[in-house]
Amino acid sequence: MLLKDLKGKKIGICVSGGLDSKTVTKRLMEEGLDVICFSADLAQPDEKDINDIITKMEPCGAPTYIVDVKDDMAEICYETIKASATYDGGYWNTTGIARAVTVRGIVRAMQEHGVEVLCHGATGRGNDQMRFERYTRALAPEMGVYAPWRDPELLEQFPGRTEMADYLAQFDIPAVIGMKKKYSTDANLAGLSHEAEDLEELETSCLIVEPTMGVWPADAPDKIENVTLTFQHGYCTTINGEKVSPLQAMEKANEIAGRNGVWMKNALENRIIGTKSRGVYEAPGMVLLHAGLENILQATLDRNSFSLYKQMGDLISNLVYDGRYYDKSCQAARAAIDTLTESAEGEVTLGLYKGNVFFQSMTDIYASLYNEADSSMEASDGLNPASSQGFADIISVETAALAKAGQFDDC
Numbered sequence: 001m002l003l004k005d006l007k008g009k010k011i012g013i014c015v016s017g018g019l020d021s022k023t024v025t026k027r028l029m030e031e032g033l034d035v036i037c038f039s040a041d042l043a044q045p046d047e048k049d050i051n052d053i054i055t056k057m058e059p060c061g062a063p064t065y066i067v068d069v070k071d072d073m074a075e076i077c078y079e080t081i082k083a084s085a086t087y088d089g090g091y092w093n094t095t096g097i098a099r100a101v102t103v104r105g106i107v108r109a110m111q112e113h114g115v116e117v118l119c120h121g122a123t124g125r126g127n128d129q130m131r132f133e134r135y136t137r138a139l140a141p142e143m144g145v146y147a148p149w150r151d152p153e154l155l156e157q158f159p160g161r162t163e164m165a166d167y168l169a170q171f172d173i174p175a176v177i178g179m180k181k182k183y184s185t186d187a188n189l190a191g192l193s194h195e196a197e198d199l200e201e202l203e204t205s206c207l208i209v210e211p212t213m214g215v216w217p218a219d220a221p222d223k224i225e226n227v228t229l230t231f232q233h234g235y236c237t238t239i240n241g242e243k244v245s246p247l248q249a250m251e252k253a254n255e256i257a258g259r260n261g262v263w264m265k266n267a268l269e270n271r272i273i274g275t276k277s278r279g280v281y282e283a284p285g286m287v288l289l290h291a292g293l294e295n296i297l298q299a300t301l302d303r304n305s306f307s308l309y310k311q312m313g314d315l316i317s318n319l320v321y322d323g324r325y326y327d328k329s330c331q332a333a334r335a336a337i338d339t340l341t342e343s344a345e346g347e348v349t350l351g352l353y354k355g356n357v358f359f360q361s362m363t364d365i366y367a368s369l370y371n372e373a374d375s376s377m378e379a380s381d382g383l384n385p386a387s388s389q390g391f392a393d394i395i396s397v398e399t400a401a402l403a404k405a406g407q408f409d410d411c
Contacts, residue, residue, distance in 0.1 A: 001146045012115035017056035023164040025060040037064040040102040042188035059173040069105035074246035082234040085317040089267030092283035094190035100325035103135035117144040124150040131323035191283030214258025217355030228349045229292035234341030253285030260352035291357045292348040299368040343367035
Protein backbone atom coordinates (compact mmCIF):
# COMPACT_ATOMS: atom_id res chain seq x y z
CA MET A 1 0.00 0.00 0.00
CA LEU A 2 1.02 3.61 -0.60
CA LEU A 3 0.01 6.82 1.16
CA LYS A 4 -2.61 7.59 -1.45
CA ASP A 5 -4.28 4.22 -0.78
CA LEU A 6 -5.01 5.12 2.85
CA LYS A 7 -7.65 7.78 2.26
CA GLY A 8 -10.96 7.00 3.93
CA LYS A 9 -9.51 4.20 6.02
CA LYS A 10 -8.88 3.92 9.76
CA ILE A 11 -5.15 3.49 10.40
CA GLY A 12 -3.51 1.81 13.38
CA ILE A 13 0.17 2.68 13.82
CA CYS A 14 2.62 0.54 15.80
CA VAL A 15 4.68 3.07 17.75
CA SER A 16 7.61 3.20 20.14
CA GLY A 17 7.56 6.90 20.96
CA GLY A 18 10.73 7.58 18.98
CA LEU A 19 11.55 9.88 16.11
CA ASP A 20 10.25 7.55 13.39
CA SER A 21 6.97 6.92 15.20
CA LYS A 22 6.30 10.60 15.71
CA THR A 23 7.18 11.47 12.13
CA VAL A 24 4.94 8.85 10.56
CA THR A 25 2.05 9.59 12.93
CA LYS A 26 2.15 13.34 12.32
CA ARG A 27 2.61 12.91 8.57
CA LEU A 28 -0.49 10.71 8.35
CA MET A 29 -2.44 13.09 10.59
CA GLU A 30 -1.53 15.99 8.29
CA GLU A 31 -2.85 13.93 5.41
CA GLY A 32 -6.22 14.07 7.13
CA LEU A 33 -6.30 10.39 7.97
CA ASP A 34 -8.05 8.75 10.93
CA VAL A 35 -5.10 7.54 13.04
CA ILE A 36 -4.78 5.57 16.29
CA CYS A 37 -1.44 4.53 17.84
CA PHE A 38 -0.67 1.26 19.61
CA SER A 39 2.36 0.02 21.54
CA ALA A 40 2.98 -3.38 23.14
CA ASP A 41 4.08 -3.80 26.75
CA LEU A 42 6.62 -6.62 26.45
CA ALA A 43 8.21 -5.97 29.84
CA GLN A 44 10.96 -4.06 28.05
CA PRO A 45 13.91 -3.68 30.43
CA ASP A 46 14.91 -0.36 28.82
CA GLU A 47 11.52 1.25 29.54
CA LYS A 48 11.20 2.45 33.14
CA ASP A 49 7.53 3.30 32.57
CA ILE A 50 5.77 1.96 29.49
CA ASN A 51 3.23 4.78 29.75
CA ASP A 52 5.99 7.24 28.85
CA ILE A 53 5.29 6.22 25.26
CA ILE A 54 1.82 7.77 25.56
CA THR A 55 3.37 11.01 26.81
CA LYS A 56 5.91 11.06 23.97
CA MET A 57 3.22 10.54 21.35
CA GLU A 58 0.68 13.06 22.72
CA PRO A 59 2.02 16.09 20.76
CA CYS A 60 1.30 14.26 17.50
CA GLY A 61 -2.44 14.50 18.14
CA ALA A 62 -3.44 10.84 17.84
CA PRO A 63 -4.58 8.70 20.80
CA THR A 64 -2.12 6.00 21.94
CA TYR A 65 -3.03 2.71 23.58
CA ILE A 66 -0.71 0.35 25.46
CA VAL A 67 -1.43 -3.35 24.88
CA ASP A 68 -0.32 -5.55 27.79
CA VAL A 69 1.26 -8.74 26.44
CA LYS A 70 3.78 -9.40 29.21
CA ASP A 71 2.33 -12.79 30.13
CA ASP A 72 2.15 -13.83 26.48
CA MET A 73 5.77 -12.78 26.08
CA ALA A 74 6.79 -14.89 29.07
CA GLU A 75 4.92 -17.89 27.66
CA ILE A 76 6.68 -17.71 24.29
CA CYS A 77 10.01 -17.38 26.11
CA TYR A 78 9.22 -20.66 27.87
CA GLU A 79 8.20 -22.35 24.62
CA THR A 80 11.41 -21.18 22.94
CA ILE A 81 13.59 -22.37 25.82
CA LYS A 82 11.80 -25.73 25.90
CA ALA A 83 12.62 -26.22 22.20
CA SER A 84 16.24 -24.98 22.50
CA ALA A 85 15.27 -22.83 19.51
CA THR A 86 18.35 -20.66 19.06
CA TYR A 87 19.16 -19.12 15.67
CA ASP A 88 22.37 -18.59 13.65
CA GLY A 89 25.42 -18.62 15.87
CA GLY A 90 23.42 -20.07 18.75
CA TYR A 91 21.83 -16.81 19.92
CA TRP A 92 18.33 -16.37 21.31
CA ASN A 93 16.22 -14.64 18.67
CA THR A 94 14.45 -12.39 21.15
CA THR A 95 13.15 -9.94 18.54
CA GLY A 96 11.73 -12.68 16.34
CA ILE A 97 9.71 -14.31 19.13
CA ALA A 98 8.52 -10.90 20.34
CA ARG A 99 7.08 -10.01 16.93
CA ALA A 100 4.75 -13.03 17.07
CA VAL A 101 3.40 -11.78 20.40
CA THR A 102 3.40 -8.08 19.49
CA VAL A 103 1.46 -8.39 16.25
CA ARG A 104 -1.11 -10.78 17.72
CA GLY A 105 -1.76 -8.49 20.69
CA ILE A 106 -1.85 -5.29 18.68
CA VAL A 107 -3.98 -6.72 15.87
CA ARG A 108 -6.60 -7.81 18.40
CA ALA A 109 -6.62 -4.31 19.93
CA MET A 110 -6.84 -2.72 16.50
CA GLN A 111 -9.80 -4.90 15.56
CA GLU A 112 -11.61 -3.73 18.71
CA HIS A 113 -11.10 -0.14 17.53
CA GLY A 114 -12.24 -0.80 13.97
CA VAL A 115 -8.80 -0.36 12.40
CA GLU A 116 -8.64 -1.26 8.71
CA VAL A 117 -4.92 -0.82 8.03
CA LEU A 118 -1.94 -1.70 10.24
CA CYS A 119 1.02 0.65 9.80
CA HIS A 120 4.48 -0.41 11.00
CA GLY A 121 7.83 1.36 11.02
CA ALA A 122 10.10 -1.50 9.94
CA THR A 123 12.67 -0.69 7.26
CA GLY A 124 12.67 -2.18 3.79
CA ARG A 125 16.00 -3.87 4.41
CA GLY A 126 15.33 -5.95 7.50
CA ASN A 127 13.38 -8.92 8.84
CA ASP A 128 10.66 -7.16 10.79
CA GLN A 129 8.85 -5.88 7.70
CA MET A 130 8.23 -9.50 6.69
CA ARG A 131 7.20 -10.54 10.19
CA PHE A 132 4.71 -7.69 10.59
CA GLU A 133 3.34 -8.35 7.12
CA ARG A 134 3.00 -12.10 7.52
CA TYR A 135 1.55 -12.14 11.01
CA THR A 136 -1.01 -9.46 10.12
CA ARG A 137 -2.14 -11.37 7.04
CA ALA A 138 -2.27 -14.61 9.05
CA LEU A 139 -4.23 -13.25 12.01
CA ALA A 140 -6.30 -10.57 10.27
CA PRO A 141 -6.44 -11.28 6.52
CA GLU A 142 -9.02 -8.54 6.08
CA MET A 143 -6.58 -5.90 7.41
CA GLY A 144 -4.30 -3.96 5.07
CA VAL A 145 -0.62 -3.31 5.83
CA TYR A 146 1.15 -0.01 5.20
CA ALA A 147 4.95 0.23 5.48
CA PRO A 148 5.91 3.93 5.28
CA TRP A 149 9.61 3.18 4.93
CA ARG A 150 8.88 1.32 1.72
CA ASP A 151 6.75 4.17 0.35
CA PRO A 152 8.77 6.20 -2.21
CA GLU A 153 6.94 9.41 -1.22
CA LEU A 154 7.97 9.22 2.43
CA LEU A 155 11.45 7.94 1.60
CA GLU A 156 11.99 11.01 -0.56
CA GLN A 157 10.55 13.39 2.02
CA PHE A 158 12.47 11.89 4.95
CA PRO A 159 15.84 10.55 3.74
CA GLY A 160 17.33 10.88 7.23
CA ARG A 161 16.81 11.73 10.88
CA THR A 162 17.56 15.41 10.37
CA GLU A 163 14.66 15.81 7.92
CA MET A 164 12.34 14.05 10.37
CA ALA A 165 13.36 16.36 13.22
CA ASP A 166 12.97 19.44 11.02
CA TYR A 167 9.48 18.31 10.00
CA LEU A 168 8.39 17.77 13.61
CA ALA A 169 9.87 21.12 14.63
CA GLN A 170 7.28 22.82 12.42
CA PHE A 171 4.64 21.58 14.87
CA ASP A 172 6.72 22.14 18.03
CA ILE A 173 7.00 18.39 18.58
CA PRO A 174 10.12 17.43 20.55
CA ALA A 175 12.57 15.32 18.56
CA VAL A 176 15.95 13.97 19.57
CA ILE A 177 18.41 13.49 16.70
CA GLY A 178 21.63 12.67 18.42
CA MET A 179 22.31 9.19 19.72
CA LYS A 180 24.34 8.58 22.85
CA LYS A 181 25.25 5.15 21.56
CA LYS A 182 26.38 4.19 18.10
CA TYR A 183 23.95 1.32 17.55
CA SER A 184 20.21 0.68 17.76
CA THR A 185 18.46 -1.52 20.33
CA ASP A 186 15.24 -3.53 20.38
CA ALA A 187 14.16 -4.76 23.81
CA ASN A 188 11.66 -7.10 25.42
CA LEU A 189 11.41 -9.51 28.35
CA ALA A 190 13.51 -12.15 26.56
CA GLY A 191 16.43 -9.82 25.93
CA LEU A 192 17.91 -7.04 23.81
CA SER A 193 19.13 -6.98 20.23
CA HIS A 194 21.84 -4.44 19.44
CA GLU A 195 22.65 -3.77 15.79
CA ALA A 196 23.32 -1.20 13.05
CA GLU A 197 25.53 1.91 13.09
CA ASP A 198 29.06 1.07 14.33
CA LEU A 199 28.18 -2.60 14.90
CA GLU A 200 27.87 -3.04 11.13
CA GLU A 201 31.65 -2.81 10.91
CA LEU A 202 33.32 -6.13 11.69
CA GLU A 203 36.38 -4.25 12.93
CA THR A 204 34.26 -2.91 15.79
CA SER A 205 34.41 -4.87 19.04
CA CYS A 206 31.17 -5.89 20.73
CA LEU A 207 32.61 -4.19 23.81
CA ILE A 208 31.11 -0.91 22.59
CA VAL A 209 27.73 -2.25 23.72
CA GLU A 210 26.65 -1.02 27.12
CA PRO A 211 24.76 -3.87 28.82
CA THR A 212 21.19 -3.12 29.85
CA MET A 213 20.25 -6.38 31.56
CA GLY A 214 23.53 -7.07 33.32
CA VAL A 215 27.26 -6.43 33.34
CA TRP A 216 30.26 -7.52 31.35
CA PRO A 217 31.90 -10.64 32.86
CA ALA A 218 34.89 -8.59 34.00
CA ASP A 219 32.57 -6.48 36.14
CA ALA A 220 30.66 -9.42 37.64
CA PRO A 221 31.20 -10.51 41.27
CA ASP A 222 34.39 -12.44 41.97
CA LYS A 223 32.54 -15.37 43.53
CA ILE A 224 30.33 -18.24 42.37
CA GLU A 225 26.58 -17.82 42.77
CA ASN A 226 24.63 -21.08 42.89
CA VAL A 227 21.10 -21.22 41.48
CA THR A 228 18.69 -24.14 41.91
CA LEU A 229 15.99 -24.64 39.29
CA THR A 230 13.08 -27.08 39.37
CA PHE A 231 11.47 -28.21 36.11
CA GLN A 232 8.19 -29.91 35.30
CA HIS A 233 7.43 -31.05 31.74
CA GLY A 234 10.25 -28.86 30.47
CA TYR A 235 9.08 -25.69 32.26
CA CYS A 236 10.86 -24.02 35.16
CA THR A 237 8.50 -23.94 38.14
CA THR A 238 10.73 -22.83 41.02
CA ILE A 239 13.92 -20.80 41.40
CA ASN A 240 15.86 -21.31 44.61
CA GLY A 241 12.82 -23.01 46.14
CA GLU A 242 10.41 -20.19 45.30
CA LYS A 243 7.44 -20.98 43.05
CA VAL A 244 7.39 -18.76 39.97
CA SER A 245 5.07 -18.00 37.07
CA PRO A 246 6.68 -17.79 33.61
CA LEU A 247 6.82 -13.98 33.90
CA GLN A 248 8.30 -14.10 37.40
CA ALA A 249 10.80 -16.76 36.34
CA MET A 250 12.01 -14.72 33.38
CA GLU A 251 12.38 -11.56 35.46
CA LYS A 252 14.21 -13.37 38.26
CA ALA A 253 16.46 -15.33 35.87
CA ASN A 254 17.30 -12.13 33.99
CA GLU A 255 18.33 -10.48 37.24
CA ILE A 256 20.42 -13.39 38.55
CA ALA A 257 22.20 -14.20 35.28
CA GLY A 258 22.62 -10.55 34.34
CA ARG A 259 24.48 -9.60 37.50
CA ASN A 260 26.87 -12.51 36.89
CA GLY A 261 27.77 -11.38 33.39
CA VAL A 262 25.75 -14.08 31.60
CA TRP A 263 24.11 -12.47 28.60
CA MET A 264 26.17 -11.69 25.49
CA LYS A 265 26.27 -13.35 22.09
CA ASN A 266 27.80 -11.86 18.96
CA ALA A 267 26.35 -13.29 15.73
CA LEU A 268 26.38 -12.82 11.98
CA GLU A 269 22.94 -14.04 11.00
CA ASN A 270 21.24 -14.88 7.72
CA ARG A 271 18.30 -12.53 7.18
CA ILE A 272 15.00 -13.51 5.61
CA ILE A 273 15.71 -11.38 2.55
CA GLY A 274 19.06 -13.09 1.88
CA THR A 275 21.52 -10.60 3.34
CA LYS A 276 23.65 -11.05 6.47
CA SER A 277 23.55 -8.78 9.47
CA ARG A 278 25.52 -8.50 12.66
CA GLY A 279 24.00 -8.31 16.09
CA VAL A 280 25.04 -8.36 19.74
CA TYR A 281 22.41 -10.01 21.90
CA GLU A 282 21.52 -9.93 25.60
CA ALA A 283 19.38 -12.79 26.91
CA PRO A 284 20.59 -13.65 30.43
CA GLY A 285 17.43 -15.34 31.66
CA MET A 286 17.01 -17.41 28.52
CA VAL A 287 20.60 -18.65 28.84
CA LEU A 288 20.21 -19.56 32.51
CA LEU A 289 16.87 -21.37 32.30
CA HIS A 290 17.93 -23.25 29.18
CA ALA A 291 21.15 -24.41 30.86
CA GLY A 292 19.06 -26.04 33.55
CA LEU A 293 16.69 -27.74 31.12
CA GLU A 294 19.55 -28.87 28.89
CA ASN A 295 21.11 -30.85 31.73
CA ILE A 296 17.83 -32.64 32.46
CA LEU A 297 17.26 -33.48 28.78
CA GLN A 298 20.72 -35.02 28.58
CA ALA A 299 19.60 -37.40 31.31
CA THR A 300 16.11 -38.19 30.01
CA LEU A 301 16.38 -38.38 26.20
CA ASP A 302 17.80 -41.37 24.32
CA ARG A 303 20.02 -40.76 21.29
CA ASN A 304 17.26 -40.90 18.65
CA SER A 305 14.91 -38.75 20.70
CA PHE A 306 17.63 -36.18 21.28
CA SER A 307 18.39 -36.09 17.56
CA LEU A 308 14.71 -35.47 16.79
CA TYR A 309 14.56 -32.86 19.55
CA LYS A 310 17.42 -30.92 17.94
CA GLN A 311 15.81 -31.14 14.51
CA MET A 312 12.49 -29.83 15.81
CA GLY A 313 14.24 -27.02 17.70
CA ASP A 314 16.10 -25.93 14.57
CA LEU A 315 12.87 -26.03 12.56
CA ILE A 316 11.02 -23.92 15.13
CA SER A 317 13.89 -21.44 15.26
CA ASN A 318 13.86 -20.95 11.49
CA LEU A 319 10.07 -20.70 11.34
CA VAL A 320 9.99 -18.09 14.12
CA TYR A 321 12.74 -16.12 12.42
CA ASP A 322 10.71 -16.09 9.20
CA GLY A 323 7.52 -14.93 10.92
CA ARG A 324 5.82 -18.35 10.83
CA TYR A 325 5.20 -19.06 14.51
CA TYR A 326 1.48 -19.71 13.93
CA ASP A 327 1.99 -21.93 10.87
CA LYS A 328 0.84 -25.56 11.09
CA SER A 329 4.44 -26.76 10.64
CA CYS A 330 5.52 -24.82 13.72
CA GLN A 331 2.53 -26.04 15.73
CA ALA A 332 3.37 -29.63 14.79
CA ALA A 333 7.04 -29.19 15.72
CA ARG A 334 6.02 -27.68 19.06
CA ALA A 335 3.73 -30.65 19.69
CA ALA A 336 6.70 -32.95 19.11
CA ILE A 337 8.74 -30.90 21.58
CA ASP A 338 5.94 -31.24 24.14
CA THR A 339 6.13 -35.03 23.80
CA LEU A 340 9.92 -35.14 23.99
CA THR A 341 10.07 -32.92 27.08
CA GLU A 342 7.11 -34.46 28.90
CA SER A 343 9.46 -36.34 31.25
CA ALA A 344 11.89 -33.44 31.70
CA GLU A 345 11.38 -33.06 35.43
CA GLY A 346 13.74 -32.62 38.32
CA GLU A 347 16.02 -30.21 40.15
CA VAL A 348 19.26 -28.75 38.82
CA THR A 349 21.80 -26.60 40.62
CA LEU A 350 24.02 -24.42 38.45
CA GLY A 351 27.01 -22.26 39.28
CA LEU A 352 27.34 -18.79 37.76
CA TYR A 353 30.69 -17.09 37.60
CA LYS A 354 31.78 -14.15 35.42
CA GLY A 355 29.77 -15.03 32.32
CA ASN A 356 29.96 -18.80 32.77
CA VAL A 357 27.19 -21.23 33.70
CA PHE A 358 28.30 -24.66 34.87
CA PHE A 359 26.78 -27.82 36.33
CA GLN A 360 26.83 -28.36 40.09
CA SER A 361 24.32 -31.13 40.79
CA MET A 362 21.08 -32.75 39.68
CA THR A 363 18.47 -34.58 41.79
CA ASP A 364 14.99 -36.10 41.49
CA ILE A 365 15.29 -36.82 37.76
CA TYR A 366 12.70 -39.60 37.87
CA ALA A 367 12.92 -40.36 34.12
CA SER A 368 16.73 -40.38 33.98
CA LEU A 369 18.32 -42.96 31.69
CA TYR A 370 21.67 -42.55 33.41
CA ASN A 371 22.83 -45.60 35.37
CA GLU A 372 26.12 -45.08 37.14
CA ALA A 373 26.72 -48.80 37.51
CA ASP A 374 26.30 -49.41 33.75
CA SER A 375 28.64 -46.62 32.69
CA SER A 376 31.26 -46.91 35.42
CA MET A 377 34.89 -47.57 34.51
CA GLU A 378 35.22 -49.44 37.80
CA ALA A 379 33.97 -52.91 38.74
CA SER A 380 30.23 -52.78 39.42
CA ASP A 381 26.99 -54.76 39.34
CA GLY A 382 25.99 -52.99 36.11
CA LEU A 383 26.55 -54.00 32.50
CA ASN A 384 28.90 -56.99 32.18
CA PRO A 385 31.79 -55.81 29.95
CA ALA A 386 32.26 -59.34 28.59
CA SER A 387 28.73 -59.30 27.14
CA SER A 388 29.72 -56.46 24.79
CA GLN A 389 31.77 -58.87 22.68
CA GLY A 390 28.69 -60.29 20.98
CA PHE A 391 27.43 -56.82 20.09
CA ALA A 392 30.87 -55.85 18.76
CA ASP A 393 30.88 -58.99 16.57
CA ILE A 394 27.43 -58.22 15.14
CA ILE A 395 28.10 -54.57 14.25
CA SER A 396 31.42 -55.61 12.68
CA VAL A 397 29.74 -57.87 10.09
CA GLU A 398 28.87 -54.98 7.79
CA THR A 399 32.29 -53.38 8.29
CA ALA A 400 34.05 -56.62 7.32
CA ALA A 401 31.90 -56.89 4.17
CA LEU A 402 32.70 -53.33 3.15
CA ALA A 403 36.42 -53.93 3.67
CA LYS A 404 36.30 -57.18 1.66
CA ALA A 405 34.57 -55.32 -1.18
CA GLY A 406 37.43 -52.81 -1.28
CA GLN A 407 35.32 -49.85 -0.22
CA PHE A 408 37.95 -48.65 2.25
CA ASP A 409 40.90 -48.93 -0.16
CA ASP A 410 41.15 -45.17 -0.70
CA CYS A 411 41.09 -44.35 2.99
